[in-house]
Amino acid sequence: MPVSCRLCGGSAILKRPKTGDALCKDCFFSAFEAEIHQTILDAELFKKGERVAVGASGGKDSTVLAYIMKLLNERHDYGLDIVLLSVDEGITGYRDDSLETVKRNQMQYDLPLKIVSYEELYGWTMDAIVKQIGLKSNCTFCGVFRRQALDRGALLVKADKIVTGHNADDIAETVIMNVLRGDVARLRRCTAITTGADGALPRCKPFKYTYEKEIVMYAYFKKLDYFSTECIYSPNAYRGHARTYLKDLEKIRPSSIIDIIHSGESLSIKKDVKMPTQGTCTRCGYISSRPLCKACVLLEGLNKGLPKLGIGKEHKERKKLALLQAQSFNQTIEPATSANVTTESSTPSSSSIAGANTVPQRIDF
Amino acid sequence: MAAPMDTLKSHESGSDGLSIRLEFSGGAELLFDKIKKHDITLDTSNGSNWNIRRLISWIKDNLLKERPELFVQNNTVRPGILVLVNDADWELVGELDYNLQADDRIVFISTLHGG
Numbered sequence: 147m148p149v150s151c152r153l154c155g156g157s158a159i160l161k162r163p164k165t166g167d168a169l170c171k172d173c174f175f176s177a178f179e180a181e182i183h184q185t186i187l188d189a190e191l192f193k194k195g196e197r198v199a200v201g202a203s204g205g206k207d208s209t210v211l212a213y214i215m216k217l218l219n220e221r222h223d224y225g226l227d228i229v230l231l232s233v234d235e236g237i238t239g240y241r242d243d244s245l246e247t248v249k250r251n252q253m254q255y256d257l258p259l260k261i262v263s264y265e266e267l268y269g270w271t272m273d274a275i276v277k278q279i280g281l282k283s284n285c286t287f288c289g290v291f292r293r294q295a296l297d298r299g300a301l302l303v304k305a306d307k308i309v310t311g312h313n314a315d316d317i318a319e320t321v322i323m324n325v326l327r328g329d330v331a332r333l334r335r336c337t338a339i340t341t342g343a344d345g346a347l348p349r350c351k352p353f354k355y356t357y358e359k360e361i362v363m364y365a366y367f368k369k370l371d372y373f374s375t376e377c378i379y380s381p382n383a384y385r386g387h388a389r390t391y392l393k394d395l396e397k398i399r400p401s402s403i404i405d406i407i408h409s410g411e412s413l414s415i416k417k418d419v420k421m422p423t424q425g426t427c428t429r430c431g432y433i434s435s436r437p438l439c440k441a442c443v444l445l446e447g448l449n450k451g452l453p454k455l456g457i458g459k460e461h462k463e464r465k466k467l468a469l470l471q472a473q474s475f476n477q478t479i480e481p482a483t484s485a486n487v488t489t490e491s492s493t494p495s496s497s498s499i500a501g502a503n504t505v506p507q508r509i510d511f
Numbered sequence: 512m513a514a515p516m517d518t519l520k521s522h523e524s525g526s527d528g529l530s531i532r533l534e535f536s537g538g539a540e541l542l543f544d545k546i547k548k549h550d551i552t553l554d555t556s557n558g559s560n561w562n563i564r565r566l567i568s569w570i571k572d573n574l575l576k577e578r579p580e581l582f583v584q585n586n587t588v589r590p591g592i593l594v595l596v597n598d599a600d601w602e603l604v605g606e607l608d609y610n611l612q613a614d615d616r617i618v619f620i621s622t623l624h625g626g
Contacts, residue, residue, distance in 0.1 A: 149603045161602040168603055206537065206622075315622075362537060362593060362622045363600070374538035374621065389623070393590035 153177075159367070163357045163400035171367055178364055182352055183218050189339045191350045192307070194225035199305035201296050202230040202259070204247035207311030209372040210361050211353065215309065216255050229303050230255075233295045234263035235288055236271025240378050247373035254371065262299035264291055268445055276379055279453040284379050286457060287448075290440045294432055297346045305347065312351045315358040315392060318403045321410035322388045331421050337410035346433050357403060528552035529561055532616045533570070539592060539621040544576050553611070563594070564607040566617070581623075593620040 149158040151170035158168035162177075169177060185191075192198065200215055202208045212230060219226045232248045235241050245261065252259040265271045268291060276284050300308045317337060324333035335341055340350045353361065365372055395402040415421070426432065427439035434440070447455025533549040540547045553561050553569065564586065571583045582589060587607055594601040595618040596609055611617075 148599075157599075158603055159598060160600045358622050359593060362620055366536075366595075366618075366620060367598075374536070375541065376538065389591075393623075397590040 160360075160363055163359050163396065164355075164404060166400070174360075175364070175367070178356075178360055179214065179217065179221075182214055182356060183222060185339070185355055186218065186224075186352055189350070191309075191340065191352060192224055192226055195227075196225075196306040197227040197229060197304060199229050199231040199260075199296075199300040199303060199308045200257075201308055201310040202232050202248050202251065203311075204232075204244035204251070204373040205311070206362055206365050206372045206374065207313055207316075207353065207358075209247070209251060209370050210365050211309065211311040212251055212255055212257065213368070213370055214352070216257065228257055229305060230257050230259040231296065231299045231303065231305070231308070232259065232261045233292050233299065234261050234265075235292065236264050236273050237378060238273055240375060241272075243375070244373040247371060250371055258303075260299055260303045262295050262302065264295065267291075267295055267298055268441075270445070270448055272379065275448065275453075278448060281379060283454070283457045287444055288379075290444055294439075294441050297432070300347050308347055308349045310349060310351055311353055311361075313353040313356050313358050313361055314403050314407060315389075315396075317351070317354060317410070318406040319385065319388045319392050321406050322392065323385065326388070330415060330419055333410065333413065334415055334421075337407055342433070354407070355404065357400075529555050529611060529613055531611055531614065533574075534616065534618040535620075536618065537593075537620040537622060539582065539619050542577055542579075542582050543574055549574060561611040562607065563596075563601065563609050563611070563617070566611060567607075582619075588619065589623075591621065591623040593622060594618070595620070 149168045150156065151158045151173050152167045153173040154170060156170035156173070159171050160174050161168050162174075198215070200208065200212045202212055212228075215226075215228055218224065219228060230248060230252055232245060234245060248259060248261075251257075263271075272284070272288055275287050279287070296308055296310075320336045321333065324330075324336055337354075339354045340348050342349050364370075392403065392406075422435035424433055424435055425437075427434040427442055428437050429442045430439060432439045432441065438446075443455060447453045447457075530550065530552045533551060535543050535547055535549075543549070551574075553566070555561070567583060567588060568586065571579055575582055580589070582592065584590075588594060594606075596604050597616055598618070601609060
């Protein structure tokens with residue numbers, strides 16, 4: 147007893163999680179593509195003539211994103227110049243394999259590809275970082291470095307914008323995580339379809355309302371070539387729990403995912419809640435709410451053999467940095483009075499910290 | 512890239528058995544020795560029906576190589592694993608209660624693996 151397509155009466159292949167509609171393959175393809183096109187139009191994500199870097203990992207979301215961006219760009223004459231941009235974290239047996247998938251996508255979709263590596267940007271591969279710090283907190287390093295690496299890569303290819311494959315499930319998961327952490331500033335930002343327009347390059351998420359199930363089904367029926375594996379350095383455990391919770395909710399009521407995003411969008415923050423102000427990193431120029439951006443703090447820790455520097459509570463981190471700074475003052479400026487050194491040390495400036503082997507190249511964001 | 516061990520014959524097809532094809536992808540194959548396609552024959556000698564509920568428990572006992580909790584939970588597949596019956600969403604054909612037919616192709620795709 148085959149179920150028939152709600153739109154054309156053909157043989158249905160999928161029950162849509164968002165609507166509950168049963169659709170045939172062709173009607174699913176057109177609904178999926180049309181909705182993403184509509185999201186792009188409604189949010190005015192692009193302007194004609196822009197160069198758009200697609201953050202491409204070789205995984206399901208970014209593979210489908212690259213395919214869809216090319217398809218919609220041609221079908222609706224967006225007039226975009228699309229580039230694939232990949233980050234090589236330097237994880238043997240994981241990223242090197244997935245980068246092969248991106249290279250195949252580059253040929254299949256006939257799009258230019260740029261790969262930037264942690265090694266060239268920071269002087270450290272993730273393999274080397276894990277050797278130094280072990281398997282705790284390594285995801286923090288990777289996450290912070292990846293975010294900047296995409297921006298740096300996009301600037302290198304002179305892109306106007308970055309698009310990423312974050313889907314509705316990812317965003318709902320981030321809302322839950324920010325609620326659990328009480329991170330009000332991120333909670334407010336995380337449902338925005340475009341972020342970073344004020345500082346670095348704008349980033350957009352054309353899949354903001356697209357369910358992961360549909361992305362995977364689309365890839366399956368279109369026979370798109372993607373890579374799926376687990377990172378060998380154990381997945382982010384906290385996010386894993388949030389994901390499991392979300393998938394359990396989706397099973398009971400599929401609309402949960404969109405509902406959580408809607409809750410995130412509808413939150414308003416009381417006026418008297420203090421928000422961090424966005425400035426720029428005094429060392430590398432990247433957007434940061436503190437004098438030094440997280441990547442520079444993490445990198446400094448690595449280079450000084452204090453890898454835990456950027457991990458953990460903020461006040462502890464600052465104390466350690468102040469201590470480090472005081473030490474380097476004492477070493478470099480011998481005759482300075484020690485009173486001067488200890489009182490100034492809570493706000494580090496780029497000139498006062500010596501000894502970092504690798505400082506990310508300064509780029510004007 | 513077709514791996515040499517892409518297809519595994521778990522059982523020789525006998526005269527009284529239900530032969531079906533199983534496929535694991537999207538990362539689910541990692542729990543099955545990275546083998547994506549399995550042609551299997553289910554025992555029908557006692558005349559009972561095979562539905563997907565029973566199949567999942569059979570897979571757990573006979574094919575799963577590691578970390579079973581990443582595939583099976585509460586006698587069904589873990590939420591986040593998509594199931595297709597002859598290229599149709601199992602939600603359209605009764606999910607666990609679907610009765611397997613000869614030569615059915617059942618695909619399990621994990622959505623839980625990043626990239």
